[in-house]
Amino acid sequence: MSLPEIIRTDRLELRPFSAADAPAVLDYSEDESWRRYQQTTPRSLPEAEGVVAELMRRDRQDEPVWAITRAGAVVGIVSLVFRADHRIARLGYGIHRDHRRLGLTGEGVRAVLAEAFRGYPQLAKVAAHTDARNLVSIALLRKLGFSHEGTLRSNEFAKGEFVDDAVYGLLRSEWDSRGRPEVDPQEVRLQAVGPESALLLSNLLELYVHDMSEIFPSEPGEDGRFGYAKLPLYWSEPERRFAFLIRAGARVAGFALVTRGSPATDDPEHLDVAEFFVLRGHRRSGVGARAACQLWDRLPGHWLVRVSEGNRGGVSFWRKTVGQYTGGAFSESGLHGSPHAWRVFAFESAGR
Numbered sequence: 001m002s003l004p005e006i007i008r009t010d011r012l013e014l015r016p017f018s019a020a021d022a023p024a025v026l027d028y029s030e031d032e033s034w035r036r037y038q039q040t041t042p043r044s045l046p047e048a049e050g051v052v053a054e055l056m057r058r059d060r061q062d063e064p065v066w067a068i069t070r071a072g073a074v075v076g077i078v079s080l081v082f083r084a085d086h087r088i089a090r091l092g093y094g095i096h097r098d099h100r101r102l103g104l105t106g107e108g109v110r111a112v113l114a115e116a117f118r119g120y121p122q123l124a125k126v127a128a129h130t131d132a133r134n135l136v137s138i139a140l141l142r143k144l145g146f147s148h149e150g151t152l153r154s155n156e157f158a159k160g161e162f163v164d165d166a167v168y169g170l171l172r173s174e175w176d177s178r179g180r181p182e183v184d185p186q187e188v189r190l191q192a193v194g195p196e197s198a199l200l201l202s203n204l205l206e207l208y209v210h211d212m213s214e215i216f217p218s219e220p221g222e223d224g225r226f227g228y229a230k231l232p233l234y235w236s237e238p239e240r241r242f243a244f245l246i247r248a249g250a251r252v253a254g255f256a257l258v259t260r261g262s263p264a265t266d267d268p269e270h271l272d273v274a275e276f277f278v279l280r281g282h283r284r285s286g287v288g289a290r291a292a293c294q295l296w297d298r299l300p301g302h303w304l305v306r307v308s309e310g311n312r313g314g315v316s317f318w319r320k321t322v323g324q325y326t327g328g329a330f331s332e333s334g335l336h337g338s339p340h341a342w343r344v345f346a347f348e349s350a351g352r
Helices: 019-029 032-037 045-057 104-119 135-143 172-179 195-212 287-298 312-326
Strands: 013-015 065-070 073-083 088-095 125-131 147-158 161-171 188-192 241-248 251-260 271-278 301-308 331-335 342-349
Touching: 013 104, 019 032, 019 045, 019 073, 032 125, 065 104, 073 104, 088 104, 104 135, 104 172, 125 135, 135 161, 161 172, 188 287, 195 241, 195 251, 195 271, 241 287, 251 287, 271 287, 287 312, 301 312, 312 342
Parallel strands: 088 125, 271 301
Antiparallel strands: 013 065, 065 073, 073 088, 125 161, 147 161, 188 241, 241 251, 251 271, 301 342, 331 342
């Protein structure tokens, strides 16, 4: 048997490579870090065409390989090489520099691992080798549950230098206990919600408004609550207002409120991130960035993200997240506001 040719996740589609993918392969191979750490580094379109041709020739039963695609564009690769009658596999992966630090590589690799362990009951171990200097790759493997099994010193000679080879392994027992996507605490997803979640959202909004009271002075009422008067509108105006919970694994990690129409534009069809909140225990872990990207993937159109200039951390977060999502194809402008001016990020989302 062979593993599925098409594997879909919340944000990605993994599929076989085609000849038309050569320009995309050349594009993601041109990054300096890719050239430093990856073995296959084409430097011209003919070389990339040769690489794609070799990938297409691989036996899908013993050496399956998938192109990672996002919104239809090829952004990376995941591969497995099986041996010992599919009892052991070796993992390979890589992703375009503009799509890193969004959890996409882990999302794609995790989906492939799930199919491999499910498809081959005899599969006992998946191994991965990485350049010992590639700390980003090592962090990903650890997050996926791989254990460091040793470092082979000067085990490779690549690009004119000896390279230490860090070896990582994932046993089936370890995957069964922590590797499944449904129990991964960092598997981030958006959950569209209706009035049945009004109480939960209302409670989260209390934490959000309290956090924001350092920037927008606010006092609670006699009942000790700040309140959020616009929340009922998200149920009465479902064509123009959208409410989402952010979940990390099974846990609630925050929320996002979106409106069609924004104070920053006269166009009633522009989409606006009205409110966005991640609980403190999930911050600085990639949860917010992954949730934001899923939001933009889900609702295609012209987006505006407004951030108070008083929220310096927020300005930095949104500039980085929007930049990574769009590959730098966004505009940034200022807008008068009180008590602080607004920073506005504008861009297009094609959805998925």
